[in-house]
Amino acid sequence: MDTEAQHTERDSSSDPEEESRSVRSGRLTGRVAAWLSGGPAGRSWRRPGMIGLLCAVLLLLFSHLVVQPFQIPSSSMEPTLQVGDRVLVNKLAYRFGSEPRRGDVVVFDGTGSFVREAPEQDPLTGLLHGAGAALGLVEPADTDFVKRVLGVGGDRVTCCDKGGRVEVNGVPVNEGYLHPGDAPSQVPFDIVVPRDTLWVMGDHRSQSRDSRDHLGEPGGGVVPVDKVIGRADWIGWPVGRWSSVRPAPALKGVPPIAPGSGTAGGGHG
Secondary structure (H helix, E strand, O other), rough: OOOOOOOOOHHHOHHHHHHHHHHHHHHHHHHHHHHOOOOOOHHHHHHHHHHHHHHOOOOOOHHOOOEEEEEOOOOOOOOOOOOOEEEEEEEOOOOOOOOOOOOEEEEEEOOOEEEEEOOOOHHHHHHHHHHHHHOOOOOOOOOOOEEEEEOOOOOOOEEEEOOOEEOOOOOOOOOOOOOOOOOOOOOOEEOOOOOEEEEOOOOOOHHHOOOHHHHHOOOOOOHHHEEEEEEEEEEEEEEOOOOOOOOOHHEEEEEOOOOOOOOOOOOOO
């Protein structure tokens, strides 16, 4: 008895799976050719693609000129802003002659003040990251920061008075927005803010690297007004945190230094 197994070759030309692949390949090739040639199939694909591209361009322009989402990358502004919040930055707030005021929460480019220079990166990577950051999809550039304005040009900002509070122009500020348990500052300072610059600090003082930490550096710890990107006016995401970001009322009521009062003297300590 012949027990050797009989080997039967399959005819590849009759393989249903192969035939299906061939049909699908032919259809795909036809669609690509139609799209390239501008035929009906190509037009049906190109129209939605062009609409999507146009919407993306308009959204980026709106973000660049009017309102930009900004993803909060750290806990330095808690409890006002939490990690992962998307704040909507009003880029028109200081566009027509207005300037940042005490109490505003601002987003700014820290190049030259908080960081010496922007880190080098691949141009394509930088472009893609910039587009993602402009839409609030990824964390902002390492040179962008969000802080609260405590002093504007000409103000004298000191810490701390006998009650442990920050003083602006001799007026102690009750900072109800600070993170629970945080002291206004563990580091004493005394600075007269130069003209056209800002003294900024985070609301979570123990977790914030702000103007205090850069006093001895070339920028002197202050941020030039022209480096401000805009004012954080709203929390847009997540939905459960929809709210406006209001300036601190305690800082809005601080008067400017009276000329010749002698209060604004001594520079920073």
